[in-house]
Amino acid sequence: MHDSTADVLVVGAGPYGLSTAAYLRHHGLDVRIIGTPMEFWADRMPPGMHLKSEPFASSLGAPHGGATFTDRNPGWRTGRPIPLSTFVEYGRWFAGHIVPYTEEARVERIERAEGGGAGGRYEVALSTGETARARAVVIAIGVAAFARVPDELSGLPAELLTHSMDHREFGRFEGQEVAVVGAGQSALETAVFLAEAGARPQILARTERLAWNDVPVPAPSALDRMLRGPASGLGRGYRTWVWSEHPWTTRFLPDATRQHLLRTTMGPAGAWWLRDRVDHRVHVMTGRTVTAARESGGRAAVTTAGAVGSPWEHEVDHVIAATGFVPDLARIDILAPELRERVKARHRAPVLGSHFQSSVPGLYFAGLTAAPSFGPVMRFVHGADFAARRIAAHVAANAKAAAPPVETVTVLESDTAGTAGTAGNVGHAGQTSPHAPVNPR
Ligand SMILES: Cc1cc2nc3c(=O)[nH]c(=O)nc-3n(C[C@H](O)[C@H](O)[C@H](O)COP(=O)(O)OP(=O)(O)OC[C@H]3O[C@@H](n4cnc5c(N)ncnc54)[C@H](O)[C@@H]3O)c2cc1C
Structure with a gap:
């Protein structure tokens, strides 16, 4: 207390x-x-x-x-x-x-x-x-x-529509057709978990093709580093390194540029190690933008549009929005x-x-x-x-x-006699001294 x-x-x-x-x-x-x-x-x-x-x-x-x-x-x-x-x-x-x-x-x-x-x-x-x-x-x-769910899916009732964040286990979807909306790691991994739980997942992705991160090179050669740029927390590349390791620099960018950066850096892509697990059990439909959704006889009917052709309606048992x-x-x-x-x-x-x-x-x-x-x-x-x-x-x-100014008191040697270990500015056990500097690593 x-x-x-x-x-x-x-x-x-x-x-x-x-x-x-x-x-x-x-x-x-x-x-x-x-x-x-x-x-x-x-x-x-x-x-x-x-x-x-x-x-x-x-x-x-x-x-x-x-x-x-x-x-x-x-x-x-x-x-x-x-x-x-x-x-x-x-x-x-x-x-x-x-x-x-x-x-x-x-x-x-x-x-x-x-x-x-x-x-x-x-x-x-x-x-x-x-x-x-x-x-x-x-x-x-x-x-x-x-958690973001696109407005286009708002026509679905809660029992037919969830966000990827709502699921830890996928056993309840066994034998069901489930549409996963999105093309990022969450969408791809959710689809894999669904397939492994015996469901029939289909990915509805707006992008023309799925993107995958490269297999990282633990110790790239000097030439590789020069050509592709240094490794950083957000990936390889000179600009990526700046945004990743020196985020304060983004503050000097015009707002529109910074927002563009936010949308495009580390865009939807799967981890390299997930690629082999997205197999024939996951039906991937790329180039499809969700335009509407409604309930139809207890199932979800999701309409998507592509660059060409007329819209399609996909009927599934459930929709998971892996939309970030x-x-x-x-x-x-x-x-x-x-x-x-x-x-x-x-x-x-x-x-x-x-x-x-x-x-x-x-x-x-x-x-x-x-x-x-x-x-x-x-x-x-x-x-x-x-x-x-x-x-x-x-x-x-x-x-x-x-903080109020600290009064300066002249301490005579005789005043501290017998108080060794209690005088001075000592923090609690295990705590850092209040005046310890931040290690600028
Ligand atoms: C499926 C998934 C995979 C991800 N994988 C990665 C990854 O591999 N690498 C990566 O860098 N990032 C990953 N992320 C992003 C990740 O969520 C963030 O990087 C990370 O969680 C940020 O840390 P945080 O402290 O801001 O948020 P969180 O880890 O979410 O911590 C916030 C905490 O605040 C608590 N909280 C909220 N409200 C209150 C309250 N009112 N009172 C008290 N506590 C409260 C929450 O319970 C939560 O524990 C992933 C995200 C998802 C959804």
């Missing part, structure tokens, strides 16, 4: 929330982080899934060494896909060892506190019944609230409406400053909601370290600026 005002409260304990809390604490701030570690990955993703990101690009951000995915799993080299369970285990290790103060609860409401000032700017209602107070809040709630996630401020219902209205938005996402702060002082956003401001890497775990460092540095600077 906390009865004081925290410097900062982080909402969500996924890769972005945990990384941000780690850096914040490293600055000596009084941090609270609310959420169940790695909940989305453990509870909302199919257990048989593998990560699409390479091991070197699947690390949470920590202010010291020894905490990357490959530090914890030294045998895991580029080209070896990470099973979901291994990644969840890594994330939970990170939470347990680096952010052990994570509180397993949910944030239900965030409001501006009456008066603000030194008493804290925000009041945060928790599922435990407590109302916490904090001077700053970091929203790191991930992607779940932003789009940030939308209006869907962040834990923000009180008065507060949400004060957040300046563009493309439905919060407009963020160079340190991820929104137009409301002390309110920060990390992860997918930051992608329209910082580019495509914010959609992936790989962006967590950058976001976490930036946010922590800013919150710490603000906290320092707001």
Whole structure:
């Protein structure tokens, strides 16, 4: 139970929330982080899934060494896909060892506190019944609230239409025809899981052909590096490297260019290791755009159009929209409406400053909601370290600026006699000194 005002409260304990809390604490701030570690990955993703990101690009951000995915799993080299369970285990290790103060609860409401000032700017209602107070809040709630289903499918009732995020097990579809809309990793992997569960999946993809990521080369030659560009968390190529490793650069781009980048970088494509599993059991229809859908005698009738010819109607038992996630401020219902209205938005996402702060002082956003401001890497775990460092540095600077000046007291040697071990600015056991610098790695 906390009865004081925290410097900062982080909402969500996924890769972005945990990384941000780690850096914040490293600055000596009084941090609270609310959420169940790695909940989305453990509870909302199919257990048989593998990560699409390479091991070197699947690390949470920590202010010291020894905490990357490959530090914890030294045998895991580029080209070896990470099973979901291994990644969840890594994330939970990170939470347990680096952010052990994570509180397993949910944030239900965030409001501006009456008066603000030194008493804290925000009041945060928790599922435990407590109302916490904090001077700053970091929203790191991930992607779940932003599942996108195309309007064209809205004619279907809930029992015939789901999002790919709604499924961990596929046994209930055994023997059924299921249309999977989309052409990205989620669509392709969902179709494979359906086929393996005895369903008859058909992929309806807008693209003219399916795209597949290249098999990564663990140690490319100098010539290969020169021709194809360096490897980065988002893939190979010079420009990709810039957006991936230096996301701040995207802020200098005109907004339209940055949004184009967001749409086109890491566009829909399957992981190289999934290709062989998309076999004859998965019926792939490319070049088909969904234009309408309706219920027909208890089944789903989906109309698609191609570049030529007349529209087709596909009758299936169920439709799964594997159509991704789009940030939308209006869907962040834990923000009180008065507060949400004060957040300046563009493309439905919060407009963020160079340190991820929104137009409301002390309110920060990390992860997918930051992608329209910082580019495509914010959609992936790989962006967590950058976001976490930036946010922590800013919150710490603000906290320092707001702190009352410390009185200088001349301490005589005789005053400290007998108090060895208790005098001075010593953090709690296992905590970093409040004045420890951020390791600029
Ligand atoms: C099927 C699938 C596969 C993916 N594969 C990859 C991959 O291989 N590599 C990659 O880099 N990215 C992948 N992604 C993207 C991935 O979701 C993000 O990279 C990553 O989860 C971002 O971390 P996060 O902390 O922003 O979000 P999350 O991991 O979603 O964490 C946010 C957390 O906040 C919690 N939360 C939400 N609301 C509240 C609340 N009110 N109170 C308390 N807690 C709350 C959630 O429960 C969740 O645990 C994949 C996504 C999907 C859907």
